[in-house]
Amino acid sequence: MHDELFATQDQWAGAATAGDNFKALAGELGLDQAGFDACLDGGKYAEQVQADFEEGSNDGVSGTPAFRINGTELSGAQPFEAFQKQVEYFLAGGEPPTLEVAADSYRSMGEADAPVVVTEFSDYQCPACAQVEETLIPELIERYVDTGQVRFVFRQYPLTQIHPYAPQAAQAAVCAGEQDNYWEMHEKLFAGQGEWAEAAEVPLDTFEGYAEELGLEGAAFEQCLSSDEAALVVQGDVMAGESLGINATPTFLVNYLPNRGGQTIGVLGQVIEYLATGEPTPQIVPTDGSWRVQGNVETARAAMLAFVDYASPESAEHALNVLPQLREQYIDAGNLIYVLHPWLESADGPGAQAAVAAECAADQDKAWEMHDLLFENQEEWTAAGDLEATFAGYAESLDLDGDLFEECVASSALLVRVQGGTVVGAMIGVPEAPVYVFSNGQSLTSTSPLEDFQAMLDSMIGQ
Structure with a gap:
C-alpha cells in the first residue's frame, strides 16, 4: 500500500x-x-x-521528507549518497554530532566560563577562510578571547566539491590535535594554503612535513591520517554544520546565532558585545511597536529591511530622496512595511553616535524628525569635533527635553539597542550599508535609484 x-x-x-x-x-x-x-x-x-x-513538529520537522538517522537530521529529497554517508559514519562508530564542543577540547580556545562562544565553520582550502584567519581571527583572540569574554571554537567544514584536499587537511589538524598541536597545525595549513592547495594530488607529504616541523611523532601522525578516526571527527563536524543549514565558509556562530560570510572585527565584535549583555536576539521585524517600523502590517503585501549607516552619504541619498517617495507611494497606501535597521561599521564611530541620538529622540516621540535632521546635516556633524554638542543642538531645535536627551545619549544601554540592527544584518549576511532586503529574498544596494525600488515593489505587490 x-x-x-x-x-x-x-x-x-x-x-x-x-x-x-x-x-x-x-x-x-x-x-x-x-x-x-x-x-x-x-x-x-x-x-x-x-x-x-x-x-x-516537536522535533523541529517543518517539511517533508525529513529523516532522522540515529537522531541526526537529514531533510529534503536527498540522493542515495547522502544517506550512505551518514549510515556509514555511524556504522564506523561515529558519535551523533552535537552543536557543543567541550571547553577542554583541543579545538577550543579561551576560558570555559566565557559569556560568549564563537564557533567558526571553516575550510582549510578556502581562500576567504585563509584571509579571515590572517586578518580577523588575531584581533578576535586579542580583544575577546585573551580578555576572557569569548571562547573560540573551530570546526571543520570542507567543501569537497570545490576543495578536494580540504578533508585531508582537516584530518591533519585533528591528528595534530591528538598530539596537542592542533592550533599549531591549524596555522601552518592556512599559512601554506598557496603551496598545497594547487598540488596535482592529495598533498599528504606536505602535511607530514608540517608534522615533522612541529616535532610530532611521525608514525603516530601517519597512522592517524590513514585511519578512519580523524575522518569521523571531520564528518561529525560537517553533519553538525549541515543540521544548521550551513552551506558556505567561513560561517560564524555567536552563541549559536549565525553570522554569515567574512566579516570585520568591527561587526563581529558588535555581535559579541550585544550577546554578552544577555539581551534577547533582536527581531528582524520588531513587533514591540518600534518607531523603526513604518506601515500597516495588516494590509502590507511587501516588506523591506533598510540597513543604513547614518554616516554614509549613500544612506543619506536614500533617506532624503528615495524614502519620501516610498512613503507616499507604498507605505501610506498600506502596501509596504518599511523596517529601519541602523548598521554600525564600529561601535565607537560617528554613525553609532548618530544612531543613538535618533533612538534618544524616539524616547521623546521625535524619532523620524531626528532621523531626517541627521541625514540633512550629515556633512556638518561628520566633520564636527564635538558630536555630543552638535546632537544636543539638534535636540534643542526639535524642542526635546535637553537634560533627558543628554542623559539618554550617555547611556550604554542605548548603544546596545542600536547594535541590534547590526546583529540582524550579520544574521542574514548583510556585509555593509546601505543594503535593502525585501521579503521576496532579493536586495538592492546603495547605488540603486528610485526606479529600481519601484520595479521591485510593483512586482511584489502585483503578485
Whole structure:
C-alpha cells in the first residue's frame, strides 16, 4: 500500500474522492474490502497519525521528507549518497554530532566560563577562510578571547566539491590535535594554503612535513591520517554544520546565532558585545511597536529591511530622496512595511553616535524628525569635533527635553539597542550599508535609484 500510494499520488492528491481511490487500491491489493473500508471510514488510526505529526513538529520537522538517522537530521529529497554517508559514519562508530564542543577540547580556545562562544565553520582550502584567519581571527583572540569574554571554537567544514584536499587537511589538524598541536597545525595549513592547495594530488607529504616541523611523532601522525578516526571527527563536524543549514565558509556562530560570510572585527565584535549583555536576539521585524517600523502590517503585501549607516552619504541619498517617495507611494497606501535597521561599521564611530541620538529622540516621540535632521546635516556633524554638542543642538531645535536627551545619549544601554540592527544584518549576511532586503529574498544596494525600488515593489505587490 505504501508503494502504491506514492505511485498513484498524482491521481488522489487534493482530490475530493481520495478515499475512494484508497479503497480501490485496497481491492487491487486483495485486502479484505469491508474491513479496510470500515477502518478508513472509522478513522481507526487518526490519533496515531496525529501523534506522529506532533512528534515530528516537536522535533523541529517543518517539511517533508525529513529523516532522522540515529537522531541526526537529514531533510529534503536527498540522493542515495547522502544517506550512505551518514549510515556509514555511524556504522564506523561515529558519535551523533552535537552543536557543543567541550571547553577542554583541543579545538577550543579561551576560558570555559566565557559569556560568549564563537564557533567558526571553516575550510582549510578556502581562500576567504585563509584571509579571515590572517586578518580577523588575531584581533578576535586579542580583544575577546585573551580578555576572557569569548571562547573560540573551530570546526571543520570542507567543501569537497570545490576543495578536494580540504578533508585531508582537516584530518591533519585533528591528528595534530591528538598530539596537542592542533592550533599549531591549524596555522601552518592556512599559512601554506598557496603551496598545497594547487598540488596535482592529495598533498599528504606536505602535511607530514608540517608534522615533522612541529616535532610530532611521525608514525603516530601517519597512522592517524590513514585511519578512519580523524575522518569521523571531520564528518561529525560537517553533519553538525549541515543540521544548521550551513552551506558556505567561513560561517560564524555567536552563541549559536549565525553570522554569515567574512566579516570585520568591527561587526563581529558588535555581535559579541550585544550577546554578552544577555539581551534577547533582536527581531528582524520588531513587533514591540518600534518607531523603526513604518506601515500597516495588516494590509502590507511587501516588506523591506533598510540597513543604513547614518554616516554614509549613500544612506543619506536614500533617506532624503528615495524614502519620501516610498512613503507616499507604498507605505501610506498600506502596501509596504518599511523596517529601519541602523548598521554600525564600529561601535565607537560617528554613525553609532548618530544612531543613538535618533533612538534618544524616539524616547521623546521625535524619532523620524531626528532621523531626517541627521541625514540633512550629515556633512556638518561628520566633520564636527564635538558630536555630543552638535546632537544636543539638534535636540534643542526639535524642542526635546535637553537634560533627558543628554542623559539618554550617555547611556550604554542605548548603544546596545542600536547594535541590534547590526546583529540582524550579520544574521542574514548583510556585509555593509546601505543594503535593502525585501521579503521576496532579493536586495538592492546603495547605488540603486528610485526606479529600481519601484520595479521591485510593483512586482511584489502585483503578485
